[in-house]
Amino acid sequence: MNDIAAPALSTAERDRRWDLTRAVMAREGLDALLVFGEHEDAGPAQVAYDTWFTNERPGTTVVFPRDGEPIVHLPGGMFILDHLESSRRGDESWIPPRNLRASRTSAEITDTLTELGLSRGNIGVVGLGAHLPWHPEGVLPHTLWSRVLEKLPDAGFREMDVAVALMTMRLSDEEIPLVRRSAEIGDAMVQAMVDTAGPGVSEAEVYAAGMAEGFRRGTLPPAMHLWSGPDPVASGIPPWCYRAQTPRALADGDVIYAEVFSQFGGRHTQHQVTIAIGDVHEDFWRAGDVARQSYHAGLAALRPGRTFGDVVEAMHAPLDAHDGQIYLIAAHSINALLAAGKNRADISLLPGAEAYPPVHAHPTFMAGLVLEPGMCFVLEPQYAFGRHLAHVGGTVIVTEDEPIALSPLTREVLRARR
Numbered sequence: 001m002n003d004i005a006a007p008a009l010s011t012a013e014r015d016r017r018w019d020l021t022r023a024v025m026a027r028e029g030l031d032a033l034l035v036f037g038e039h040e041d042a043g044p045a046q047v048a049y050d051t052w053f054t055n056e057r058p059g060t061t062v063v064f065p066r067d068g069e070p071i072v073h074l075p076g077g078m079f080i081l082d083h084l085e086s087s088r089r090g091d092e093s094w095i096p097p098r099n100l101r102a103s104r105t106s107a108e109i110t111d112t113l114t115e116l117g118l119s120r121g122n123i124g125v126v127g128l129g130a131h132l133p134w135h136p137e138g139v140l141p142h143t144l145w146s147r148v149l150e151k152l153p154d155a156g157f158r159e160m161d162v163a164v165a166l167m168t169m170r171l172s173d174e175e176i177p178l179v180r181r182s183a184e185i186g187d188a189m190v191q192a193m194v195d196t197a198g199p200g201v202s203e204a205e206v207y208a209a210g211m212a213e214g215f216r217r218g219t220l221p222p223a224m225h226l227w228s229g230p231d232p233v234a235s236g237i238p239p240w241c242y243r244a245q246t247p248r249a250l251a252d253g254d255v256i257y258a259e260v261f262s263q264f265g266g267r268h269t270q271h272q273v274t275i276a277i278g279d280v281h282e283d284f285w286r287a288g289d290v291a292r293q294s295y296h297a298g299l300a301a302l303r304p305g306r307t308f309g310d311v312v313e314a315m316h317a318p319l320d321a322h323d324g325q326i327y328l329i330a331a332h333s334i335n336a337l338l339a340a341g342k343n344r345a346d347i348s349l350l351p352g353a354e355a356y357p358p359v360h361a362h363p364t365f366m367a368g369l370v371l372e373p374g375m376c377f378v379l380e381p382q383y384a385f386g387r388h389l390a391h392v393g394g395t396v397i398v399t400e401d402e403p404i405a406l407s408p409l410t411r412e413v414l415r416a417r418r
Contacts, residue, residue, distance in 0.1 A: 007178055024167050033124045037059050038131075069099055074102055114152075128140055183269040185217045190258075200249055222263065224259060225257075226258040228254050267376075277418075290319060294381035295381050302396060304372055325383070333378075343361055375398045394411065
């Protein structure tokens with residue numbers, strides 16, 4: 001399966017991205033961009049903007065002057081060794097060795113800005129603004145950023161997270177194959193989980209089967225979310241990932257809920273998974289039907305010129321027409337994760353919820369975002385009758401006409417093979 005030629009990015013794609021960046025800087029009156037990349041292990045919602053500029057290992061800080069090439073600050077020597085080895089093997093790097101720096105401390109960053117004549121410049125910053133969902137108030141470390149401000153008191157810094165996210169959202173002709181490959185890998189991961197799940201099988205075996213399939217197909221999938229039981233409503237990594245306990249054994253009548261995350265070449269897809277094991281309660285199938293109606297309503301609304309808010313409202317129409325519950329959002333953008341659907345979940349309906357703080361409803365973020373061809377979204381409706389919840393959906397791409405609907409496997413509730 002690894003002998004199939006993988007899609008790759010050319011220097012023409014590099015030039016397209018860099019030209020877009022310079023145009024944004026010119027429009028905004030900026031002399032440079034300072035892009036702070038999260039650590040490479042930051043998780044499934046990582047906003048790896050640094051890699052969009054570099055096509056290199058994530059976790060760097062990029063200084064991009066409007067009138068020159070990007071300078072990339074690395075966390076340490078291991079990144080230099082990786083670059084050196086890749087070059088030795090013939091990989092075409094977008095960033096030449098002369099533009100690499102072996103540290104990304106505040107001192108190193110301010111030295112670079114000063115060397116580029118930017119100590120009094122207007123500099124846009126990626127890292128100060130919202131990085132949904134985990135960092136709504138930015139990801140820049142306080143100490144680092146405070147020292148940058150102290151060292152460059154005459155520079156003007158401005159948050160540019162949303163502007164850069166919008167710049168990166170419309171996929172090019174070279175990026176769409178990366179998303180397709182990511183979705184193919186994600187579907188294979190889900191199929192491996194379906195084939196493995198069954199009574200008596202450990203949750204950990206199902207998890208391992210899915211992740212191994214991603215590794216086998218030549219990528220590093222982010223850690224998936226997975227819970228199981230006769231009526232779970234949780235969403236997140238399994239508790240045995242962070243708590244000392246034995247993974248539970250699956251039983252007849254259980255369901256598995258999983259969010260499978262895949263990526264290829266820095267472009268991501270998401271796959272919403274509900275797997276029924278044996279004879280499950282009929283309400284799971286009813287809930288799955290409602291969720292599937294919502295998915296198709298969203299698909300029908302996903303047309304250029306409409307807004308993200310239109311899509312969210314279309315998806316909620318079939319959900320609102322039934323007498324069950326909604327606990328999570330129905331849609332969000334991906335590549336980049338900027339727009340997110342409204343959440344009006346009322347967890348107080350769940351037994352035991354009275355002991356917990358309320359979960360506050362929120363409106364749709366970026367409801368007015370106008371859809372353009374090349375934008376990616378995850379349609380992930382879930383619905384529950386009581387505690388019998390079904391979650392379906394996957395990644396879609398806006399086109400000039402009908403959207404590209406990836407991940408056909410996860411548009412409905414699945415049955416375990418065993």
